[in-house]
Amino acid sequence: MSKPAPKRVGEILSRDGRLDLLLVADMVEPHSRVLDVGCGDGSLLRLLSEERGVDARGIELSQKGVNDCVSKGLSVIQGDADTDLADYPDDAFDYVILTQTLQATRHPRKVLEHMLRIGRHAIVSFPNFGHWRIRYQIAARGRMPITGNLSFAWYETPNIHFCTIRDFVGLVDEIGARIERGVAIDRSGKPLQLNLPWWVWNLFGEQGVFRLTRMKP
């Protein structure tokens, strides 16, 4: 898990500095089959296929993202996590990945269930709405929070289903899934120590990254 990242990784991911993607990539076995839902410009797909020998596929909503991916030689389908996951057969992938997108879906629970149906594992990263900075903005200022990570005003945000790390863990329980690995990362992108209690993660983790599997394989 703490395998040093190859040099090219930095180059591939440098554009938007998505540190969560490195953590996600570390949760994927080399040479497996991966579906990245909401793959953007294909940074993670490239990282996985070029550095880990993964058979990586993507789904992306924006035409620009799809064009970027296709021109990089990646296999990406224009589609929507909310509507198009239903069309994938069971067990088609080893991992289905959703980074920073769960909070923007209409039906996060359904999306998560589909992910665990299509893949043996689901990997999810999301912004933690329980972070102290967010709690502070609501508690002290009485305003919807705007942070570096969540930079939209309430009336134009695509993020319609925020949750805290505790909320997410609760949903995982509810749908009968199991957490295989979990990491919370702080503001500087460093993982918080594993042995800290949940409430610390929920307060100081800016993002949560979880790998899930079905309770019964």
Added chain:
Amino acid sequence: MNVPFNKAGQSLEADAPHSLVAHFGAAQPLKMDAGVLLSPLTIAYQTYGTLNAQKSNAILICHALTGDQHVANTHPVTGKPGWWEIMVGPGRPVDTDRYFVISSNVVGGCMGTTGPSSLNPATGRAYGLDLPVVTIKDMVRAQAMLIDHLGIDTLCCVVGGSMGGMQVLQWAASYPERVFAAMPIATAARHSSQNIAFHEVGRQAIMADPDWCKGRYLDEARNPTKGLAVARMAAHITYMSDEALQRKFGRKLQDRLAPTFSFDADFQIENYLRHQGSAFVDRFDANSYLYVTRACDYFDLAADYEGSLALAFKGSKTRFCVVSFNSDWLYPTAASRAIVHALNAGGASVSFVDIETERGHDAFLLDVPDFIATTRGFLDAAARARGLPPGATGAGRERLA
């Protein structure tokens, strides 16, 4: 500008095309789905660019219903540019400095490949309706014979839109090991009831023309141009979106200030369709129109695979890029999605782009920048994966297309 028919009504391009031709004699008949061996078989084709020593850089372009092999050269009958010059040429996405591009006229066509207006050696006159009904699979079998004839084992990519896209799908299903990459554009894995319905209107228009002579018009030195023009007019409507028609023509009148209370072409759209119809009959054969529309109607790729499209692509190593246009109501996005789902279920490597444009089905022939960029990107990536050297054209020429 050449006239496609001589005074006796014989089609010139059909028997003496301005193209390369490959002849297949009695030893190499075309095994047709109708259960007939067609022989002799002539295939008229064009090539652009140079085949490399490894014979690994060939791209086959499959033309649509009324297209032909003249992809990127001046058309011998109309004198107009090739139908896909926007996509094919030096520095274009299908870069003829990099790839060896092949395009052949389909079986049943009228531009030099054996079709209903070709001379039937058994009778000494045109085949007419004596030619067995042609299927998409027959067209693809004939193309495979041509590719064999050119000494090419595996195609770097097979590309085509509309009926050409059906051929691409058939290629990928019939000869998966010979297709490195495949790009079916604005197409469907089977013809819908509505698709068949529109084609039937066209065929009935042709057959209702007294000059059709039950298909023997070439013998009678006649030509059912009125019926063929009406067929084209009806079909042409299906190639454009409602929005595009409204924007381009609206209810605008043609060279007049008020309606004439007659059945003249008062409206610009009427005038436009009439023009489309009359231009079409100068270059296309009415019986060919019957054959190629029928080929599309009979196309149902899944039917050969226990009704499961996924089985048609199971285990395929071909890289696919499926493209649809959101305003295409002839082969709508949903038809492309069905192909994508089947490819996914079959475990194939597939990309899918639904291009936003108001230009309807015909968008695949037009300057639609997102579509052109997608094609360039997909072909570049396929060429890299195939180990072809980068195009000599470089980034500076990207703006060309």
